[in-house]
Amino acid sequence: QVQLVESGGGLVQAGGSLRLSCAASGRAFNNYLVGWFRQAPGKEREFVASIRWNTAGTYYAESLKGRFTISRDNAENTVYLQMNSLKPEDTAVYYCAARQGILVVHASGYDVWGQGTQVTVSS
Numbered sequence: 001q002v003q004l005v006e007s008g009g010g011l012v013q014a015g016g017s018l019r020l021s022c023a024a025s026g027r028a029f030n031n032y033l034v035g036w037f038r039q040a041p042g043k044e045r046e047f048v049a050s051i052r053w054n055t056a057g058t059y060y061a062e063s064l065k066g067r068f069t070i071s072r073d074n075a076e077n078t079v080y081l082q083m084n085s086l087k088p089e090d091t092a093v094y095y096c097a098a099r100q101g102i103l104v105v106h107a108s109g110y111d112v113w114g115q116g117t118q119v120t121v122s123s
Helices: none
Strands: 003-007 010-013 018-025 032-039 046-052 058-060 068-073 078-083 092-100 117-122
Touching: 003 092, 018 032, 018 092, 018 117, 032 078, 046 068, 046 078, 058 068, 078 092
Parallel strands: 010 117
Antiparallel strands: 003 018, 018 078, 032 046, 032 092, 046 058, 068 078, 092 117
């Protein structure tokens, strides 16, 4: 079973940047798709981006393209989410998740989740 641990959240001013990390452990990761999601208070969990571990192929929520970048480091077994030009509306708990198989963008399609990391963007 894969385990995921997020880190890197915090408080940042609007226009600033943060890099989130998702460290994976437990088994070989080659066939996995890793996604980042976020959930703001009172809202549904929202897809942010995903990366296919073995090909590094990426996919983004259309509204976040150009500001957010997902990447992975094979040696560190870690997936990153670089977030630039942050806005107050980016404030949320950010989760990484993993699944085997095809790309899906709904949270219910992922069966392994980290505990989440809080990102707060002040205006």
